[in-house]
Every structure is written in structure tokens, then in C-alpha cells.
Amino acid sequence: MDSVLLIYKGIYILAIFGISLLIATYSTYFERKIAAFIQDRVGPNRAGPMGLLQPLADAGKLFFKEEFIPAKANKMLFILGPGIAMLVAAMSSAVIPFGDTLIIGETSFDLIAIDVNIGILYIFGVVSLGVYGLMIGGWASNNKFSLLGAIRAASQNISYELAMGLSLIAVLMLSGSLSLKVIAEQQTGFNWNIWYQPLGFLIFLICAFAETNRTPFDLPESEAELIGGYHTEYSSMKLGMYLFAEYINIFVVSAVMATLYFGAYNFPFMENLRNAFDDPVLGNNVVTIIGVAVMFAKIFAFIFFFMWVRWTLPRFRYDQLMKLGWNILIPLAILNILLTGGGILLYEYFTKG
Amino acid sequence: MEPLSNRRKNVAQKEMTLSERMYLPAIAQGLGITIKHFFKKKATINYPEETRQRSDVWRGLHVLKRDENGAERCTACGLCAVACPAEAITMTAGERKKGEEHLYREEKYAVTYEVNMLRCIFCGLCEEACPKAAIFLQDDKLAPARYERDEFIYGKDRLVEPLKTTETK
Amino acid sequence: MTESLFFFFASLTLLCAIMVVISKNPVFSVIFLILTFFTISAHYILLNAQFLAAVNIIVYAGAIMVLFLFVLMFINTGKNVEGTLKRNMLAKIAGTIAGGLLFTVVVAALKDVTLGHPDPATYDxxxxxxxxxxxxxxxxxxxxxxxxxxxxxxxxxxxxxxxxxxxxxxxx
Known part of the structure; x- marks a missing residue:
């Protein structure tokens, strides 16, 4: 029994890793496609049908490019930078519940890689490590623009992590658990957290944009001012790793947002559907499979939103970025915590009294 | 001063309202505009498969025509070179030998005929000047981009209309 | 299993901690310090203190060490650091004495420590x-x-x- 579960976990982790790589690969394609559509163009359409093989072509090109390391760069750290970025990005999808339980025979399989009771903290810790890849790479390049990009990345990530954490606390007050699985289970049907936490979600969304270095917060890698920021000196697959890590981060952040605020794998009338089947096992499995599809639909919707915003909004100025983070988002997040606490107390007063 | 048009606007820095300072309505408006463009018809023309609709009087790459027997019409009179405002056309004239009647229509013909496509402005004056209806600007071909400047000087090898091998017309 | 894991992480912690001190490049020192925090977090997990492990990583590795690295980036850590560092005899003697004193204090403090075993009756x-x-x-x-x-x-x-x-x- 134990070995079955162990093998299952191994396969599941590999599958999640593969899926996140696949989604990251195709994010590059959809990024270009969406950019083109918004700008009234058609985008890549030469490689394969509708240009669907474009990511493969891009990857092949990146692999065959010259691996360039600047003469005065710190070689070890220069190579370590993209590695850390990629490692950290790939680590974070471990605790996200992509679905409920599948029941096959006598065994029930949880569709979550690791169910720890500190799921959110794990993601938070891993995400906060992501900045090291950028910092080390930017510093090791021995280039002033890269250094500026690295410094921007560091200060931006630290500033927005605070607001992000504070906006999370309100969700945790509602759920009373740090486990993402428990949080997902609480939002059955249409009982999503977004209805209780609109302000918290807005803060989290803005911080997610800042944490993943996406427009309008892509100051660490702004082409116009910093000629690429921390990855100015990078070429070949090392550059590819940085870009890849960014897209995996978008995927993970989308998954976290879907889990925390949009009910993860839950969808309206799921209980009705479950009860419509005579066989409880079959009903459970059908609901679970639809739930996984719903979860991925939510994730893709968020990824689309990320890209949509990128091709709509211009970049912030750096002082505006800092002002938004420290002067607006953090006080708002604290206010949100107070409001949530008050709301919970009122609810308990009226339901118990 | 009296306004010259009624389009003059007074620009004064006003205090922003709360909704303006929040920027969120403006962001939503911007997102609305971009999503509208997302579903719009695309402006792209997939070039090699589709070509842009050309005007009926489009003037493209030159061609030196042959007559109905396949002989070159050009007599190297030089009127096209005189008419050319960009001085893109040069030629040297030669006399037709015995036995070349099937190649050249008149007794005088162009031994070389060169059009410099870098100078040419595709005005079509050569076409108008030609008394023998020998040079035309085609409506379906362009002078394509090339790597070397020499390649833009089109000689007779590239200008003369190819011989029709089959007599279907 | 747990015991061998403990020894693995303990030796890794000590190795990383030593590397923090003896690395010449301060950026490497910071990276090894981060690794040290990770191995310490691994110890917390072995002790079933997951919250502490996560918070240790978030606060120390995720925030404080970023600031360390941030400050290091502004300092010129080129080759001329070696030259400007004063290495006269007095400093060496003072360093040796201070280190020896610290070592003595640590030994004295640890000499009489008895390792407490948790009482199985009340242990949770x-x-x-x-x-x-x-x-x-x-x-x-x-x-x-x-x-x-x-x-x-x-x-x-x-x-x-x-x-x-x-x-x-x-x-x-």
C-alpha cells in the first residue's frame, strides 16, 4: 500500500513538473500570439499549424546560440543565477491542490503533490527565494545595467512581499488553516473567497504582478532604461532559463490565486452533479476530473489576464512603484485585515447570539 | 487672442478626483480597449500566400516585350533613356545580322539594355515614350530586395520577356 | 533513517557555516549563509516544527539575506579589498586571543550540559x-x-x- 502511494506521488510530481514546463513553454507562444492579437496582427504562424511549433523552434534556437560569459564576470555565480531562478520556480507548484481525490479501487489518490499544513508559507518562502536568481545573476554579470536591474528586483520583491503577506493574512483568518488543501476544500460550490475578500484579492493581484516582474512592474528587466536589466549579459539557454522561470512563476502565481480566491477546483453545482450519480465512487471521480479541468481553466484565465495587462499598461516609474507598495498597498492590506476581523466577529455575534 | 478655430482647449491642471487617483477605472477602460482589439479583424496580410490588392495602374518591374513571332520589339532608339527622369536606363545599339530575323524585329536592336532599379522611380515615362511598344511596367511583379548593389542593374537577361514555348494563344 | 538524515544535515550545516567564514568573496559568504539557513530549516522539519522551518526561510533567507546581498552589491568587492585590509601583527594576536576566549566560553558552557530526553508520558x-x-x-x-x-x-x-x-x- 505504501509503495503504491510512493510511486503515485513520484509520478504525480513528475507530471506536475512536466505540466508546468509545458505551460511555461506555451506561455511564450501565447504571449506573442496575444500581443499580436491585441495589436491587430496575427503573430507567429509559420512553424507548424497556427505556429504551434514556435516554442520548439525558439528553444532550438536558444540551445544553439553561443554561450557567452563576459570576461570580467564571476563565472560560477553567473552560471548559478539562472539555475537558482529555474529551481525555485519549479519548486513552488508542489503544494498546490490541482484537484480533489480520485478513487481507484480501494485506494484514494489526492491530486496534490505534498499536503503540508504550512502550504501557503511554503509558497511564500519559495517565492521570496526567487529574487536570488535575479540578484546573483545581475551582480555576477559585472555590468552596471545588470546590477541596477538586480537592485531593482531585490527592493521591489521585498517591498511587495510585505503587502502580499498581509493580504494573505485576511484569507487565513477566514479559513483558519495554512494548508492550501483545506482552503480549497472550504470553498465548495460557489462559496469562493473572492466574495469575502475583494479588496484582499486586488492587493494580492497587484503584488503578484510585482513579484513575477510583469508589466507594469517589470522595472528589473526594462528594455528601454536598462537594456534588459539583470539578463543583459545572458545569452543562449541561460537567458532561456530566466525567461522560462518567469513564465513558470506566472503559472504558479495564477494557480495560487485560483486556489486562494477562486475556489481552486470547485465549481457551482458540483454537489448536485455528485449526487446525480448512483455510484458514489463514479460520481466522486467525475466531479474530480471536471474539477481539475476547472482548476486549469481558472489558471489559464489568470495567465491570459497577466498577458492582457502586459499589452495594455505602460511601465511604472520607480518612485511610483515604491510609493504604491509602501504608502498604499500595505495600509490597505492592514485595513483589510481589520475589516475581515470585524466581519468575522460580527458574523459570530449574530449567528451565536 | 481670438481663437482661429473652435478646437482650442483650455488646459489647466485640475485636482484629480478619487476615482481618477485610484487609476482602476482608467485601467479597466484600457483593458476594455485592448480586448476590443483582440477580437477585431487583423490587419495582417500573409504575404507569400496572399498579396495586397494592387491598383489597376500599378507600375512594377520592367519587361521588354517580344512580338507575336517571338522577336524583340526594342530598336534601341533611346527615347526611353531620354524620357527617364532618373536616368536609370542605358543601352547600346547594334545592327541585325543575316539570319537573326527571328530574334529581332527591326534592323537595329539593343545589344545591351540595362535598367538600374536603384535609380528607377517607376514613373512609367519610358513606357509612354516607347514608339515600338517594347517596354512595359508589369502590374504583378516587383523589383525584389537584394544583397549587392550590382544585382540591381537589370540586364537584358532579366528584362526580356521569356519565349513562349507553347503556342496556345 | 531520521538519525542518518540528522547527521547528514548537521555535517552540511557545519560545512556551510565554516564556508561562510572562510570564503574570500562576501557574496559567496552570503550564499553559504543562505544554505546554512536551509539546513537549519531541515533540522526544524526533522523536529516536526514545520512552521518554524518555513518562517526561518521566509524571514532570514527570503528577506534579511536579500538585504545583505543588496548592501554587498553597493560595496566594491573587487580585488583591492585584500590590500586595504590591515594585517599587522597586533591584529593577528588580538584575533587569536579573542577567538580562544570565545572557544573557552563555549567549552565551559557546554561542559556541564546534560542532554534532556523528553518524557514519553507528556511528550507531544x-x-x-x-x-x-x-x-x-x-x-x-x-x-x-x-x-x-x-x-x-x-x-x-x-x-x-x-x-x-x-x-x-x-x-x-
């Missing part, structure tokens, strides 16, 4: 879990917890005061 393996930790913090240690919060508030106010724009100062 779930004591490090988030729920239990929260309950203890908000009941038994309520006053110290709130005092620490006030301390943080004071330091926050201080930071705001330092960062406040002076009258007449213009940044943008």
Missing part, C-alpha cells in the same frame, strides 16, 4: 505544528507576544521617521 510530537504553536502563543505567552508586537511597532515608527521627507527636500 505535534507541539511544533502551527495550530499548537498559535494556541500557546495566544494563551500562555500572550503578554510577551504582545510586547514583541509593540516593539515591532516602535521600530516601524522609527523607520518611518527616518524615511520621512524633510521639509524642503525634493526627490522628484
Amino acid at each position: 510530537s505535534q507541539v511544533g505544528m502551527v495550530e499548537n504553536l498559535g494556541k500557546v502563543l495566544f494563551t500562555k505567552y500572550m503578554l510577551p507576544f504582545q510586547l514583541v508586537a509593540v516593539l515591532f511597532l516602535v521600530s516601524m515608527v522609527g523607520a518611518v521617521m527616518i524615511g520621512k521627507r524633510e521639509t524642503g527636500e525634493q526627490n522628484f
